[in-house]
Amino acid sequence: MNIAVVGGGASGMMAALAAAEKGADVTLLERNEILGKKLRQTGNGRGNLSNEAMGAQYYHAQDGARIRRWLEEFGTEDTVAFFGGIGVLVHGRDGYLYPRSDRAEDLAECMRLALGDRGVRIRTGALVKSLWPGTEGSVQGTPAEKKPESGKEPGTGWTIRFTEDGQTIEASFDRVILACGGMAAPKTGSDGKGYYMLRQLGARITEPLPALCALKTAEEAAEAAGVRALGTVRIYAKEAGAQGAPLPIGKATGELQLVKGAISGIPVFQVSGEAIRLLNKGEQVTAELDFLPGMPRQAWEEALRQRCRPGRTLLQLFTGAVNGRLATELLKEQGLAADRSAEEVLRESPEKLFMAWLSVKGWKREVIGSSDFSAAQTSTGGVPLSDVTDSFEMIHFPGLYVTGEMLDVDGLCGGYNLQMAWTSGYLAGRAAAGEVSEL
Numbered sequence: 001m002n003i004a005v006v007g008g009g010a011s012g013m014m015a016a017l018a019a020a021e022k023g024a025d026v027t028l029l030e031r032n033e034i035l036g037k038k039l040r041q042t043g044n045g046r047g048n049l050s051n052e053a054m055g056a057q058y059y060h061a062q063d064g065a066r067i068r069r070w071l072e073e074f075g076t077e078d079t080v081a082f083f084g085g086i087g088v089l090v091h092g093r094d095g096y097l098y099p100r101s102d103r104a105e106d107l108a109e110c111m112r113l114a115l116g117d118r119g120v121r122i123r124t125g126a127l128v129k130s131l132w133p134g135t136e137g138s139v140q141g142t143p144a145e146k147k148p149e150s151g152k153e154p155g156t157g158w159t160i161r162f163t164e165d166g167q168t169i170e171a172s173f174d175r176v177i178l179a180c181g182g183m184a185a186p187k188t189g190s191d192g193k194g195y196y197m198l199r200q201l202g203a204r205i206t207e208p209l210p211a212l213c214a215l216k217t218a219e220e221a222a223e224a225a226g227v228r229a230l231g232t233v234r235i236y237a238k239e240a241g242a243q244g245a246p247l248p249i250g251k252a253t254g255e256l257q258l259v260k261g262a263i264s265g266i267p268v269f270q271v272s273g274e275a276i277r278l279l280n281k282g283e284q285v286t287a288e289l290d291f292l293p294g295m296p297r298q299a300w301e302e303a304l305r306q307r308c309r310p311g312r313t314l315l316q317l318f319t320g321a322v323n324g325r326l327a328t329e330l331l332k333e334q335g336l337a338a339d340r341s342a343e344e345v346l347r348e349s350p351e352k353l354f355m356a357w358l359s360v361k362g363w364k365r366e367v368i369g370s371s372d373f374s375a376a377q378t379s380t381g382g383v384p385l386s387d388v389t390d391s392f393e394m395i396h397f398p399g400l401y402v403t404g405e406m407l408d409v410d411g412l413c414g415g416y417n418l419q420m421a422w423t424s425g426y427l428a429g430r431a432a433a434g435e436v437s438e439l
Protein backbone atom coordinates (compact mmCIF):
# COMPACT_ATOMS: atom_id res chain seq x y z
CA MET A 1 0.00 0.00 0.00
CA ASN A 2 1.41 3.35 -1.10
CA ILE A 3 0.25 6.13 1.26
CA ALA A 4 0.79 9.89 1.38
CA VAL A 5 0.33 11.70 4.69
CA VAL A 6 -0.14 15.43 4.24
CA GLY A 7 0.99 17.34 7.33
CA GLY A 8 3.82 16.40 9.68
CA GLY A 9 2.21 17.55 12.92
CA ALA A 10 1.06 15.40 15.82
CA SER A 11 -1.61 13.40 14.01
CA GLY A 12 0.25 13.17 10.70
CA MET A 13 3.39 11.75 12.29
CA MET A 14 1.27 9.29 14.27
CA ALA A 15 -0.63 8.23 11.14
CA ALA A 16 2.62 7.75 9.20
CA LEU A 17 4.13 5.66 12.01
CA ALA A 18 1.02 3.49 12.35
CA ALA A 19 0.77 2.92 8.59
CA ALA A 20 4.49 2.13 8.25
CA GLU A 21 4.27 -0.29 11.20
CA LYS A 22 1.66 -2.22 9.20
CA GLY A 23 4.02 -2.46 6.27
CA ALA A 24 2.78 0.41 4.08
CA ASP A 25 5.10 2.45 1.89
CA VAL A 26 4.61 5.91 3.42
CA THR A 27 5.56 9.41 2.27
CA LEU A 28 5.07 12.26 4.75
CA LEU A 29 4.78 15.75 3.27
CA GLU A 30 5.21 18.76 5.55
CA ARG A 31 5.25 22.37 4.40
CA ASN A 32 7.61 23.54 7.19
CA GLU A 33 11.29 22.72 7.25
CA ILE A 34 10.81 20.87 10.55
CA LEU A 35 8.25 18.32 11.68
CA GLY A 36 5.88 19.03 14.56
CA LYS A 37 6.33 22.78 14.78
CA LYS A 38 3.16 23.18 16.88
CA LEU A 39 3.75 20.03 18.86
CA ARG A 40 7.09 21.48 20.00
CA GLN A 41 5.23 24.44 21.57
CA THR A 42 2.56 22.49 23.44
CA GLY A 43 2.04 22.62 27.19
CA ASN A 44 4.23 25.73 27.53
CA GLY A 45 7.05 23.76 25.92
CA ARG A 46 6.54 20.75 28.19
CA GLY A 47 4.18 18.80 25.93
CA ASN A 48 1.02 17.82 27.83
CA LEU A 49 0.47 14.77 25.64
CA SER A 50 -2.55 13.17 27.34
CA ASN A 51 -4.45 12.88 30.59
CA GLU A 52 -5.16 10.06 33.04
CA ALA A 53 -8.78 11.26 33.24
CA MET A 54 -9.87 10.44 29.70
CA GLY A 55 -13.35 10.20 28.24
CA ALA A 56 -15.85 11.57 25.75
CA GLN A 57 -17.04 14.15 28.30
CA TYR A 58 -13.82 16.11 27.81
CA TYR A 59 -14.61 16.71 24.14
CA HIS A 60 -17.06 18.81 22.18
CA ALA A 61 -18.29 16.69 19.29
CA GLN A 62 -21.43 15.74 17.40
CA ASP A 63 -21.30 12.16 18.61
CA GLY A 64 -19.92 11.33 22.05
CA ALA A 65 -20.47 7.57 21.61
CA ARG A 66 -17.99 7.47 18.73
CA ILE A 67 -15.40 9.43 20.69
CA ARG A 68 -15.77 6.83 23.46
CA ARG A 69 -15.25 3.96 21.00
CA TRP A 70 -12.18 5.59 19.47
CA LEU A 71 -10.65 6.22 22.89
CA GLU A 72 -11.34 2.61 23.86
CA GLU A 73 -9.47 1.54 20.73
CA PHE A 74 -6.51 3.89 21.27
CA GLY A 75 -6.63 5.88 24.50
CA THR A 76 -4.30 7.13 27.23
CA GLU A 77 -2.69 3.78 28.08
CA ASP A 78 -2.10 2.97 24.41
CA THR A 79 -0.54 6.41 23.96
CA VAL A 80 1.79 5.95 26.91
CA ALA A 81 2.78 2.50 25.61
CA PHE A 82 3.26 3.84 22.10
CA PHE A 83 5.55 6.64 23.25
CA GLY A 84 7.44 4.24 25.51
CA GLY A 85 8.05 2.14 22.39
CA ILE A 86 9.73 5.04 20.61
CA GLY A 87 11.80 6.12 23.60
CA VAL A 88 9.61 8.71 25.34
CA LEU A 89 9.14 7.98 29.03
CA VAL A 90 5.95 9.54 30.33
CA HIS A 91 5.21 10.97 33.76
CA GLY A 92 2.16 12.62 35.31
CA ARG A 93 1.44 15.73 37.33
CA ASP A 94 -2.08 15.82 38.81
CA GLY A 95 -3.16 13.45 36.03
CA TYR A 96 -1.65 15.57 33.23
CA LEU A 97 0.87 13.51 31.27
CA TYR A 98 4.21 14.82 29.94
CA PRO A 99 7.43 13.37 28.58
CA ARG A 100 9.81 12.60 31.49
CA SER A 101 12.19 15.26 30.15
CA ASP A 102 9.35 17.84 30.29
CA ARG A 103 10.29 18.84 26.74
CA ALA A 104 7.67 18.91 24.00
CA GLU A 105 10.61 19.02 21.56
CA ASP A 106 11.46 15.47 22.62
CA LEU A 107 8.04 14.20 21.54
CA ALA A 108 8.65 15.55 18.04
CA GLU A 109 12.25 14.37 17.94
CA CYS A 110 11.48 10.81 19.04
CA MET A 111 8.66 10.64 16.49
CA ARG A 112 10.98 11.91 13.77
CA LEU A 113 13.60 9.29 14.66
CA ALA A 114 10.97 6.54 14.68
CA LEU A 115 9.73 7.66 11.25
CA GLY A 116 13.29 7.16 9.96
CA ASP A 117 13.51 3.75 11.65
CA ARG A 118 10.27 2.65 9.96
CA GLY A 119 11.41 3.78 6.53
CA VAL A 120 8.94 6.66 6.10
CA ARG A 121 10.02 9.04 3.32
CA ILE A 122 9.98 12.52 4.88
CA ARG A 123 9.63 15.48 2.55
CA THR A 124 9.84 18.78 4.44
CA GLY A 125 9.36 22.11 2.66
CA ALA A 126 6.63 20.36 0.62
CA LEU A 127 3.42 22.39 0.44
CA VAL A 128 0.47 20.36 -0.84
CA LYS A 129 -1.83 22.58 -2.89
CA SER A 130 -4.49 20.27 -4.24
CA LEU A 131 -5.56 16.67 -4.58
CA TRP A 132 -8.03 14.72 -6.66
CA PRO A 133 -9.19 11.14 -7.03
CA GLY A 134 -7.55 8.91 -9.61
CA THR A 135 -4.01 8.65 -10.83
CA GLU A 136 -4.25 10.84 -13.91
CA GLY A 137 -2.31 14.09 -14.04
CA SER A 138 -4.10 17.42 -13.98
CA VAL A 139 -2.94 18.60 -17.43
CA GLN A 140 -6.42 18.38 -18.90
CA GLY A 141 -8.20 20.23 -16.10
CA THR A 142 -7.77 21.93 -12.80
CA PRO A 143 -8.26 19.78 -9.74
CA ALA A 144 -11.44 21.72 -8.93
CA GLU A 145 -12.90 20.65 -12.27
CA LYS A 146 -11.99 17.06 -11.57
CA LYS A 147 -14.56 16.67 -8.85
CA PRO A 148 -15.03 13.07 -7.79
CA GLU A 149 -18.39 11.45 -8.13
CA SER A 150 -19.83 10.72 -4.74
CA GLY A 151 -19.54 7.03 -3.96
CA LYS A 152 -16.56 6.52 -6.25
CA GLU A 153 -15.19 2.97 -6.16
CA PRO A 154 -12.28 2.59 -3.73
CA GLY A 155 -8.87 1.48 -4.81
CA THR A 156 -8.34 3.81 -7.73
CA GLY A 157 -5.97 6.06 -5.83
CA TRP A 158 -5.43 9.75 -5.36
CA THR A 159 -3.11 12.29 -6.93
CA ILE A 160 -1.66 15.22 -5.03
CA ARG A 161 0.05 18.29 -6.35
CA PHE A 162 2.69 19.97 -4.19
CA THR A 163 5.52 22.45 -4.45
CA GLU A 164 9.02 21.66 -3.24
CA ASP A 165 12.22 23.64 -3.86
CA GLY A 166 10.30 25.92 -6.26
CA GLN A 167 9.10 22.97 -8.36
CA THR A 168 5.53 21.76 -8.82
CA ILE A 169 5.25 18.00 -8.50
CA GLU A 170 2.34 15.61 -8.98
CA ALA A 171 2.40 12.18 -7.42
CA SER A 172 -0.16 9.40 -7.09
CA PHE A 173 -0.84 7.19 -4.10
CA ASP A 174 -3.23 4.38 -3.20
CA ARG A 175 -4.45 6.37 -0.22
CA VAL A 176 -4.01 9.85 1.20
CA ILE A 177 -4.28 10.92 4.84
CA LEU A 178 -4.94 14.63 5.34
CA ALA A 179 -3.49 15.79 8.68
CA CYS A 180 -3.17 19.53 8.00
CA GLY A 181 -4.44 20.72 11.40
CA GLY A 182 -7.23 23.23 12.02
CA MET A 183 -6.69 26.96 11.95
CA ALA A 184 -5.26 27.70 15.40
CA ALA A 185 -1.75 29.16 15.60
CA PRO A 186 -1.49 29.48 11.79
CA LYS A 187 2.18 30.48 11.99
CA THR A 188 2.93 26.86 12.83
CA GLY A 189 1.59 25.84 9.40
CA SER A 190 -2.09 25.04 10.08
CA ASP A 191 -3.69 27.92 8.19
CA GLY A 192 -6.77 26.20 6.79
CA LYS A 193 -5.18 24.87 3.59
CA GLY A 194 -6.50 21.39 4.35
CA TYR A 195 -10.07 22.72 4.54
CA TYR A 196 -9.55 24.63 1.30
CA MET A 197 -8.50 21.45 -0.50
CA LEU A 198 -11.48 19.54 0.86
CA ARG A 199 -13.90 22.30 -0.16
CA GLN A 200 -12.40 22.14 -3.66
CA LEU A 201 -13.47 18.51 -3.73
CA GLY A 202 -16.98 19.44 -2.62
CA ALA A 203 -16.67 18.22 0.98
CA ARG A 204 -18.62 19.84 3.78
CA ILE A 205 -16.72 21.82 6.42
CA THR A 206 -18.36 23.16 9.59
CA GLU A 207 -17.16 26.74 9.96
CA PRO A 208 -13.91 26.72 11.95
CA LEU A 209 -13.84 29.07 14.95
CA PRO A 210 -11.11 29.72 17.54
CA ALA A 211 -11.29 27.77 20.82
CA LEU A 212 -9.21 27.46 24.00
CA CYS A 213 -8.62 31.19 23.93
CA ALA A 214 -9.37 34.48 25.69
CA LEU A 215 -12.84 36.03 25.51
CA LYS A 216 -13.26 39.69 24.64
CA THR A 217 -15.59 41.68 26.88
CA ALA A 218 -17.58 44.85 26.29
CA GLU A 219 -16.02 46.34 29.44
CA GLU A 220 -12.35 47.39 29.39
CA ALA A 221 -11.66 47.08 33.13
CA ALA A 222 -8.31 48.80 32.60
CA GLU A 223 -7.51 49.09 36.34
CA ALA A 224 -7.55 45.31 36.74
CA ALA A 225 -5.49 44.54 33.61
CA GLY A 226 -2.63 42.18 34.47
CA VAL A 227 -4.29 40.71 37.57
CA ARG A 228 -4.06 36.93 37.98
CA ALA A 229 -6.31 35.45 40.62
CA LEU A 230 -7.85 32.14 41.56
CA GLY A 231 -11.50 32.18 40.59
CA THR A 232 -14.46 30.52 38.93
CA VAL A 233 -15.87 31.64 35.60
CA ARG A 234 -19.47 30.83 34.72
CA ILE A 235 -20.85 31.38 31.26
CA TYR A 236 -24.52 32.13 30.56
CA ALA A 237 -26.28 32.49 27.23
CA LYS A 238 -29.61 33.72 26.00
CA GLU A 239 -31.11 33.88 22.54
CA ALA A 240 -31.43 37.46 21.36
CA GLY A 241 -34.89 38.77 22.32
CA ALA A 242 -35.74 35.69 24.45
CA GLN A 243 -37.59 36.15 27.74
CA GLY A 244 -36.32 34.87 31.08
CA ALA A 245 -32.95 34.45 32.70
CA PRO A 246 -29.89 33.43 30.65
CA LEU A 247 -29.07 29.72 30.87
CA PRO A 248 -25.83 28.47 32.46
CA ILE A 249 -23.69 26.80 29.80
CA GLY A 250 -20.30 26.22 31.39
CA LYS A 251 -18.17 26.66 34.48
CA ALA A 252 -14.47 26.25 35.30
CA THR A 253 -12.17 27.12 38.21
CA GLY A 254 -8.48 27.99 38.20
CA GLU A 255 -6.20 30.95 37.68
CA LEU A 256 -8.11 33.70 35.92
CA GLN A 257 -6.17 36.37 34.02
CA LEU A 258 -7.63 39.80 33.48
CA VAL A 259 -6.55 41.63 30.36
CA LYS A 260 -7.71 45.05 29.15
CA GLY A 261 -11.00 44.31 27.37
CA ALA A 262 -10.72 40.53 27.83
CA ILE A 263 -10.73 37.66 30.32
CA SER A 264 -8.24 34.85 29.97
CA GLY A 265 -6.50 31.98 31.77
CA ILE A 266 -7.10 28.23 31.68
CA PRO A 267 -10.65 28.35 33.17
CA VAL A 268 -11.70 30.85 30.49
CA PHE A 269 -10.06 28.64 27.81
CA GLN A 270 -12.12 25.69 29.07
CA VAL A 271 -15.44 27.46 28.52
CA SER A 272 -14.39 29.50 25.47
CA GLY A 273 -15.40 26.98 22.76
CA GLU A 274 -19.02 26.81 23.90
CA ALA A 275 -19.20 30.59 24.37
CA ILE A 276 -17.80 31.23 20.89
CA ARG A 277 -20.14 28.76 19.19
CA LEU A 278 -23.16 30.42 20.84
CA LEU A 279 -21.91 33.93 20.03
CA ASN A 280 -21.51 32.81 16.44
CA LYS A 281 -25.19 31.77 16.46
CA GLY A 282 -26.12 35.30 17.54
CA GLU A 283 -26.83 34.49 21.21
CA GLN A 284 -26.07 36.94 24.01
CA VAL A 285 -23.27 35.55 26.16
CA THR A 286 -22.26 36.76 29.61
CA ALA A 287 -19.45 35.68 31.91
CA GLU A 288 -19.67 35.88 35.68
CA LEU A 289 -16.44 35.73 37.65
CA ASP A 290 -16.27 34.70 41.31
CA PHE A 291 -12.95 35.62 42.92
CA LEU A 292 -13.67 33.79 46.19
CA PRO A 293 -14.95 30.44 44.88
CA GLY A 294 -14.71 28.56 48.19
CA MET A 295 -16.56 31.17 50.23
CA PRO A 296 -20.37 31.31 50.54
CA ARG A 297 -21.85 34.62 49.45
CA GLN A 298 -23.39 35.16 52.88
CA ALA A 299 -20.01 34.86 54.59
CA TRP A 300 -18.56 37.45 52.23
CA GLU A 301 -21.49 39.81 52.94
CA GLU A 302 -20.88 39.32 56.64
CA ALA A 303 -17.17 40.11 56.18
CA LEU A 304 -18.05 43.65 55.06
CA ARG A 305 -19.54 44.43 58.47
CA GLN A 306 -16.46 43.06 60.23
CA ARG A 307 -14.04 44.99 58.02
CA CYS A 308 -15.80 48.36 58.26
CA ARG A 309 -13.70 49.94 61.01
CA PRO A 310 -13.08 53.62 61.66
CA GLY A 311 -10.38 55.28 59.58
CA ARG A 312 -10.34 52.66 56.76
CA THR A 313 -10.31 53.56 53.09
CA LEU A 314 -12.52 51.64 50.67
CA LEU A 315 -9.52 49.82 49.26
CA GLN A 316 -8.44 48.68 52.74
CA LEU A 317 -11.77 46.90 53.19
CA PHE A 318 -10.76 44.50 50.43
CA THR A 319 -7.12 44.09 51.50
CA GLY A 320 -6.16 40.51 52.25
CA ALA A 321 -9.10 39.07 50.33
CA VAL A 322 -8.88 40.48 46.81
CA ASN A 323 -6.05 41.86 44.65
CA GLY A 324 -5.91 45.65 45.17
CA ARG A 325 -6.06 46.49 41.47
CA LEU A 326 -9.12 44.32 41.04
CA ALA A 327 -10.78 45.97 44.08
CA THR A 328 -9.95 49.41 42.61
CA GLU A 329 -11.70 48.39 39.36
CA LEU A 330 -14.75 46.99 41.16
CA LEU A 331 -15.09 50.23 43.15
CA LYS A 332 -14.51 52.37 40.06
CA GLU A 333 -17.31 50.56 38.21
CA GLN A 334 -19.65 51.77 40.98
CA GLY A 335 -18.27 55.32 40.66
CA LEU A 336 -16.20 55.07 43.87
CA ALA A 337 -12.57 56.13 44.30
CA ALA A 338 -10.52 53.51 46.18
CA ASP A 339 -8.95 56.06 48.55
CA ARG A 340 -12.24 57.43 49.87
CA SER A 341 -13.19 56.98 53.51
CA ALA A 342 -15.27 53.84 53.97
CA GLU A 343 -17.30 55.47 56.77
CA GLU A 344 -18.20 58.41 54.54
CA VAL A 345 -19.29 56.18 51.65
CA LEU A 346 -21.32 53.98 53.99
CA ARG A 347 -23.21 57.08 55.11
CA GLU A 348 -23.68 58.63 51.65
CA SER A 349 -24.06 55.74 49.21
CA PRO A 350 -23.95 52.34 50.96
CA GLU A 351 -25.66 50.62 48.00
CA LYS A 352 -22.70 51.44 45.74
CA LEU A 353 -20.23 49.97 48.21
CA PHE A 354 -22.45 46.92 48.59
CA MET A 355 -22.60 46.42 44.81
CA ALA A 356 -18.79 46.65 44.53
CA TRP A 357 -18.45 44.24 47.46
CA LEU A 358 -20.84 41.69 45.97
CA SER A 359 -19.20 41.85 42.56
CA VAL A 360 -16.21 40.00 44.09
CA LYS A 361 -18.53 36.97 44.07
CA GLY A 362 -20.24 37.76 40.76
CA TRP A 363 -18.47 40.17 38.41
CA LYS A 364 -20.56 40.22 35.22
CA ARG A 365 -18.94 40.79 31.85
CA GLU A 366 -20.64 40.94 28.47
CA VAL A 367 -18.79 38.60 26.10
CA ILE A 368 -18.51 40.14 22.65
CA GLY A 369 -15.98 37.91 20.91
CA SER A 370 -12.76 35.98 21.28
CA SER A 371 -9.11 36.33 20.45
CA ASP A 372 -8.36 35.33 16.86
CA PHE A 373 -6.87 32.08 15.60
CA SER A 374 -3.32 33.33 16.16
CA ALA A 375 -3.87 33.30 19.95
CA ALA A 376 -6.07 30.18 20.09
CA GLN A 377 -4.79 26.75 21.10
CA THR A 378 -7.27 24.88 18.97
CA SER A 379 -10.16 25.38 16.59
CA THR A 380 -13.70 24.15 16.80
CA GLY A 381 -15.47 23.12 13.57
CA GLY A 382 -13.98 21.27 10.61
CA VAL A 383 -14.90 17.99 8.92
CA PRO A 384 -18.24 16.75 10.41
CA LEU A 385 -17.82 13.41 12.16
CA SER A 386 -20.86 12.14 10.25
CA ASP A 387 -18.75 12.43 7.07
CA VAL A 388 -16.05 10.01 8.24
CA THR A 389 -16.07 6.31 9.07
CA ASP A 390 -14.68 4.95 12.34
CA SER A 391 -11.37 4.61 10.47
CA PHE A 392 -11.47 8.35 9.64
CA GLU A 393 -11.99 7.63 5.95
CA MET A 394 -14.23 10.16 4.24
CA ILE A 395 -17.53 8.49 3.43
CA HIS A 396 -17.95 10.24 0.07
CA PHE A 397 -14.26 10.05 -0.87
CA PRO A 398 -12.98 6.49 -0.41
CA GLY A 399 -9.25 6.29 0.05
CA LEU A 400 -9.06 9.77 1.60
CA TYR A 401 -8.63 9.97 5.38
CA VAL A 402 -8.79 12.98 7.70
CA THR A 403 -7.24 13.18 11.18
CA GLY A 404 -6.52 15.45 14.15
CA GLU A 405 -7.73 19.00 14.40
CA MET A 406 -9.15 18.94 10.87
CA LEU A 407 -12.05 16.97 12.37
CA ASP A 408 -14.98 18.72 14.05
CA VAL A 409 -14.00 17.63 17.53
CA ASP A 410 -12.20 19.74 20.10
CA GLY A 411 -11.14 18.92 23.61
CA LEU A 412 -10.53 20.78 26.84
CA CYS A 413 -7.09 21.95 27.94
CA GLY A 414 -5.17 19.13 29.61
CA GLY A 415 -3.78 16.89 26.86
CA TYR A 416 -7.14 16.14 25.23
CA ASN A 417 -6.42 17.67 21.83
CA LEU A 418 -3.14 15.86 21.44
CA GLN A 419 -4.87 12.64 22.54
CA MET A 420 -7.40 13.07 19.73
CA ALA A 421 -4.51 13.70 17.32
CA TRP A 422 -2.82 10.44 18.45
CA THR A 423 -6.09 8.45 18.45
CA SER A 424 -7.30 9.55 15.03
CA GLY A 425 -3.79 9.41 13.53
CA TYR A 426 -3.16 5.90 14.80
CA LEU A 427 -6.55 4.48 13.75
CA ALA A 428 -6.44 6.17 10.33
CA GLY A 429 -2.85 5.12 9.62
CA ARG A 430 -3.53 1.53 10.57
CA ALA A 431 -6.73 1.39 8.48
CA ALA A 432 -5.18 3.09 5.46
CA ALA A 433 -2.44 0.47 5.52
CA GLY A 434 -5.10 -2.19 5.17
CA GLU A 435 -5.78 -3.28 8.73
CA VAL A 436 -9.49 -3.88 9.22
CA SER A 437 -10.86 -1.98 12.20
CA GLU A 438 -12.75 -3.90 14.86
CA LEU A 439 -14.93 -0.89 15.66
Ligand SMILES: Cc1cc2nc3c(=O)[nH]c(=O)nc-3n(C[C@H](O)[C@H](O)[C@H](O)COP(=O)(O)OP(=O)(O)OC[C@H]3O[C@@H](n4cnc5c(N)ncnc54)[C@H](O)[C@@H]3O)c2cc1C
Binds near residue numbers: 191
Ligand atom coordinates in the same frame (compact mmCIF):
# COMPACT_ATOMS: atom_id res chain seq x y z
C1 LIG B 1 0.47 27.11 21.93
C2 LIG B 1 -0.27 25.80 21.90
C3 LIG B 1 -0.16 24.93 22.97
C4 LIG B 1 -0.88 23.73 22.97
N1 LIG B 1 -0.71 22.87 24.01
C5 LIG B 1 -1.36 21.68 24.02
C6 LIG B 1 -1.14 20.74 25.07
O1 LIG B 1 -0.29 20.93 25.95
N2 LIG B 1 -1.85 19.58 25.02
C7 LIG B 1 -2.76 19.30 24.03
O2 LIG B 1 -3.38 18.26 24.05
N3 LIG B 1 -2.93 20.15 22.99
C8 LIG B 1 -2.25 21.32 22.96
N4 LIG B 1 -2.40 22.18 21.91
C9 LIG B 1 -3.26 21.75 20.76
C10 LIG B 1 -2.50 20.72 19.90
O3 LIG B 1 -1.20 21.20 19.65
C11 LIG B 1 -3.21 20.46 18.57
O4 LIG B 1 -4.55 20.08 18.83
C12 LIG B 1 -2.51 19.36 17.77
O5 LIG B 1 -1.20 19.77 17.45
C13 LIG B 1 -3.28 19.06 16.48
O6 LIG B 1 -2.54 18.14 15.73
P1 LIG B 1 -2.72 18.04 14.15
O7 LIG B 1 -1.74 17.05 13.68
O8 LIG B 1 -4.14 17.86 13.81
O9 LIG B 1 -2.33 19.49 13.60
P2 LIG B 1 -0.95 20.29 13.65
O10 LIG B 1 -0.16 19.88 14.85
O11 LIG B 1 -1.35 21.72 13.54
O12 LIG B 1 -0.17 19.80 12.37
C14 LIG B 1 -0.59 20.09 11.08
C15 LIG B 1 0.63 20.09 10.19
O13 LIG B 1 0.22 20.11 8.83
C16 LIG B 1 1.08 20.98 8.11
N5 LIG B 1 0.36 21.42 6.91
C17 LIG B 1 -0.79 22.14 6.86
N6 LIG B 1 -1.18 22.31 5.60
C18 LIG B 1 -0.26 21.67 4.82
C19 LIG B 1 -0.14 21.51 3.41
N7 LIG B 1 -1.04 21.99 2.59
N8 LIG B 1 0.93 20.83 2.93
C20 LIG B 1 1.85 20.32 3.80
N9 LIG B 1 1.78 20.46 5.14
C21 LIG B 1 0.72 21.12 5.64
C22 LIG B 1 1.38 22.09 9.09
O14 LIG B 1 2.55 22.80 8.75
C23 LIG B 1 1.50 21.33 10.40
O15 LIG B 1 2.82 20.94 10.66
C24 LIG B 1 -1.71 23.39 21.87
C25 LIG B 1 -1.81 24.27 20.79
C26 LIG B 1 -1.10 25.46 20.79
C27 LIG B 1 -1.22 26.39 19.62
